[in-house]
Amino acid sequence: MSAILFPDAFTSVKHRSPFRYPGGKTWLVPRIREWLASLKRKPEVFAEPFAGGAIVGLSVIFDGLADKLTIVEKDEDVGAVWQAVLGGQGNELANRICTFQVSEHTVRQVLAARPTSVTERAFATVVRNRMQRGGIMAAGAGLLKTGENGKGLMSRWYAETLKKRILDIAEHRDLIDFILGDGIAYMHANARRSNIVFFIDPPYTVAGQRLYTHSQLDHERLFAEVEKIKGDFLMTYDNAKPIRELAIAHGFDTQEIPMKNTHHAVMSELLIGRDLAWARP
Numbered sequence: 172m173s174a175i176l177f178p179d180a181f182t183s184v185k186h187r188s189p190f191r192y193p194g195g196k197t198w199l200v201p202r203i204r205e206w207l208a209s210l211k212r213k214p215e216v217f218a219e220p221f222a223g224g225a226i227v228g229l230s231v232i233f234d235g236l237a238d239k240l241t242i243v244e245k246d247e248d249v250g251a252v253w254q255a256v257l258g259g260q261g262n263e264l265a266n267r268i269c270t271f272q273v274s275e276h277t278v279r280q281v282l283a284a285r286p287t288s289v290t291e292r293a294f295a296t297v298v299r300n301r302m303q304r305g306g307i308m309a310a311g312a313g314l315l316k317t318g319e320n321g322k323g324l325m326s327r328w329y330a331e332t333l334k335k336r337i338l339d340i341a342e343h344r345d346l347i348d349f350i351l352g353d354g355i356a357y358m359h360a361n362a363r364r365s366n367i368v369f370f371i372d373p374p375y376t377v378a379g380q381r382l383y384t385h386s387q388l389d390h391e392r393l394f395a396e397v398e399k400i401k402g403d404f405l406m407t408y409d410n411a412k413p414i415r416e417l418a419i420a421h422g423f424d425t426q427e428i429p430m431k432n433t434h435h436a437v438m439s440e441l442l443i444g445r446d447l448a449w450a451r452p
Contacts, residue, residue: 187233189252189336190224190300191327196372198430199407200230202442202450203370206405207236209449214402215366216241220354221373223249228370232346233339237368241348243357248296250351251286255293257349261341265334267294273328278302301327355389355396362399369400375409390414394421406443418443426450 184200207214217237219228222244232240244250255264267290271277282299286292340347350357354373361367374388394417397404408414410427418425418441426442428450442450 187229188224188226192224214368251292253349369404371406410441
């Protein structure tokens with residue numbers, strides 16, 4: 172395994188997701204394009220078993236790099252957003268966002284309420300994602316204080332931008348399937364389908380518990396299921412010794428890649444696949 176430096180390619184990636192997600196993979200999208208270009212044929216289905224904000228899958232389907240996209244998410248709050256956007260309530264959700272009057276009182280009111288519909292739950296999830304520090308969805312995350320440029324809660328509430336992203340996704344809903352459920356179970360059920368490629372971005376071993384509501388994962392079981400996949404796959408993981416050892420034990424190729432976290436510190440993550448020759452100079 173060797174480390175290589177990639178240029179900052181954020182400017183070539185259009186932000187498609189309505190989520191501001193910790194561990195988001197916007198920075199990886201150019202590498203995803205390279206990976207898919209290296210395959211012998213265009214995938215019929217591009218699957219994200221741990222979708223979260225689904226920036227990778229959305230970029231793939233918007234760029235026409237796969238025929239269909241399947242996103243799987245276990246978190247029912249996050250899932251409500253995808254259910255609303257892909258289930259015909261995109262306009263309603265977008266309008267709620269654009270008419271929302273942001274203040275600490277109204278934000279806390281939304282977060283304390285018990286939603287009575289999928290759209291209400293989706294709206295509350297978007298508010299939580301945008302208003303809590305770092306986009307962290309896990310319990311205990313506090314609200315933004317000073318925020319970006321001292322704008323506080325308004326610093327991450329780009330109503331018109333969110334509206335456009337939601338409506339753009341809704342326009343592509345015939346190409347996108349959403350499953351509220353367990354990502355590993357989906358992989359197990361579809362492992363023998365050669366027409367699916369998987370992008371696997373699970374909760375990481377170190378930061379997962381702090382960042383996500385559903386962070387507990389049997390990493391050994393995940394690797395065992397990935398080994399059964401007939402089509403191609405690409406995994407991203409924290410560059411931790413136990414993960415590197417699991418990759419070696421299952422005969423996978425690994426490549427260390429640099430990325431910047433939300434504080435712009437350069438860190439390294441791990442790409443895992445069958446053959447990562449396309450990712451090397």
